[in-house]
Amino acid sequence: MQDDGSDLEFHLVTIGVDGSLAEPLLDLAPAIVEACQVMADLYDRLGYEVPWTGYIATLSGTAVGMGAFVGPPVEGQAEISYFVLPEHEGKGLATLIARQLVTIARGSQADVRLFAKTLPAANASTRILQRLGFQYVGSTTDHEIGEAWAWML
DSSP states (O other), rough: TTTTOOOOEEEEEEEESSSSSSOOOOSSOOOHHHHHHHHHHHHHHHOOTTTSEEEEEEEETTTEEEEEEEOOOOOTTEEEEEEEOGGGEEEEEEEHHHHHHHHHHHHHTTTTTEEEEESSOOOHHHHHHHHTTOOOEEEEETTTTTEEEEEEO
16 A cells, blocks of 8 residues: 555445444544535435445544545436545545445446546546546536536446
8 A cells, every 4th residue: 555565454434324433533634524524414415325425534544535425326326526635645545435436336236327526627536537447428517616527437
């Protein structure tokens, strides 16, 4: 996982219906705490249906980012979203998070189509999605970032 070859344990921890974590984690960054609350609010609007939830990504017990399904599948399609805390970027963690979301989705519903949105420019996230087999399908609007690129797997 690291450049020095040390073996670090990557793990996803489920964000519960109330925003609590299924496993205790210490020293959560403010962005992680906020992400848990955002997921609880999303569950209130769209429902809480395992495995179509949010997950905190951990590396050897430290919260490093988050991955989520933006609600359960609708008409056979589910949106994924993910981020890594700035201090943990560049280590391949976003790829691990996105790959785990794909694995979770396929394990639950093999034929589900996965959708993702990125900023409308080539960047690390677009490369991650391409590496995982997502295809660019056009522009869309995102309530947080405005104009976005849409990707489908």
